[in-house]
Amino acid sequence: MNKEQIVQTLKENPEILREILTKIPDGDLIDLLEQVFAERIPYPLEAKYCRSKYYLGLATSNDLREEEIDAPDWSEWEKGAVAYIDREEYPFGADPDTPYGEYGHCTKCNISVRSSVKHGICPICGRKVYMT
Ligand SMILES: [Zn+2]
Numbered sequence: 001m002n003k004e005q006i007v008q009t010l011k012e013n014p015e016i017l018r019e020i021l022t023k024i025p026d027g028d029l030i031d032l033l034e035q036v037f038a039e040r041i042p043y044p045l046e047a048k049y050c051r052s053k054y055y056l057g058l059a060t061s062n063d064l065r066e067e068e069i070d071a072p073d074w075s076e077w078e079k080g081a082v083a084y085i086d087r088e089e090y091p092f093g094a095d096p097d098t099p100y101g102e103y104g105h106c107t108k109c110n111i112s113v114r115s116s117v118k119h120g121i122c123p124i125c126g127r128k129v130y131m132t
Contacts, residue, residue: 027085027094027116030056034084037123055123056082058100058114080112083120083129090117102131 001009010017021029033056042052058080064073083104085094098116105112106122106129113122113129120129 026100027098030082030084031093034123053124058082078112080114081106081123083113083115083131084123085115085117086119086121086128089119104129104131 021032024032033054037054037056040054041047042054043050046052059077061074061077064075080103082100094117100114100116102115102118102120103112104115104120106125106127108127109122109124111122111124113120113131115129115131118131120131121127122129
């Protein structure tokens with residue numbers, strides 16, 4: 001099966017692609033989306049006067065209850081962009097199954113970023129972001 005046939009099969013059977021994207025490790029998904037988002041822009045016709053970019057976000061909310069006897073008391077959503085891995089620091093990639101426990105802030109974009117590694121790349125501007 002050549003590349004065009006694979007693409008046609010996935011177009012006709014989107015459940016296959018959905019299952020692949022659902023089951024691959026998080027790190028592999030981020031790497032894949034980084035490549036896709038590098039080529040695919042939201043507003044290509046306006047590109048001469050409007051920059052646009054897809055990026056992946058992550059939102060979390062914690063249950064504030066001290067005991068689990070009542071309904072959950074959810075905190076406000078904390079939102080952040082998922083950082084790409086800094087390939088200069090991690091030339092062989094990073095553990096694809098580690099959770100997003102590292103937090104940072106891109107001072108250029110003024111956006112919170114999260115990562116599974118200490119050295120990330122802001123998915124919007126490409127600036128290096130150190131996580132704590
Ligand atoms: Zn940035």
